[in-house]
Structures are given as C-alpha cells and as structure tokens.
Amino acid sequence: MIYIAAAIIVIVGTVLVSRLLSGHKVEDGVLVIKTGNLETFIPMNEIVEVFEMDEISENASFFEKYIVRPYVKKERIAVYTRSNVSYFFILRDPDRLVKSVKAQNPNVYIKAKVI
Secondary structure (H helix, E strand, O other): OHHHHHHHHHHHHHHHHHHHHOEEEEEOOEEEEEEOOEEEEEEHHHEEEEEEEOOOOOOOOHHHHHHHHHHHOOEEEEEEEOOOOEEEEEEOOHHHHHHHHHHHOOOOEEEEEEO
C-alpha cells in the first residue's frame, strides 16, 4: 500500500512540476522558452516559421503515450530560424506562443497544425 501511495505522489508531483516549469515569454524582442530547467533564447527577428504538431510518434514510450499526453496536455511546437537552426519544444499552451510570435514579428509564417 505504501508503494502505491508513493507512486501516486511521484506521478502527481511530476505532473505539477512540469506544469509549473514550462512556458514562454517575450522579452525585448527575444522569445524565451523554458522547459524544465533549460531556457532557450531566440531573437524574434530570426524566426521564420512556427507550427504546431500534434502527433505521437511510433517510438513513444509507455510513459509518454499514457501519462504525459492525456494528463499533461502538452503539444509540440517547431520553430525555424533564418540561421537554419530548428527548435522543437513541448509546451502546454502552443496557441499562445504562436499568437505572441505573430504579434511581435508579423512576417513569421504560421503553418496550420500538422497531424
């Protein structure tokens, strides 16, 4: 019984921490995306294309298919830049990221959701 309670606490804690530690913001023309304990800084004038992907890969782990996707509700975002650097993020609210990028840089190409 103690093991089951510990497993439930670990799962709930993981979900809560992942919700608190991921997100994005725009500061002084720089898109800052925080996932876990990593922060990525992308200048807004470098961004060429942004699109959402809502697909689970065939190689997805059991944890990703049945724990992360249904309960955390994160979606994948791809960001392409002028310097041919591509970024791939898993975020909670990708629509908000797409809208804030488009508001800051109207020349960014926003592709429809890829399934």
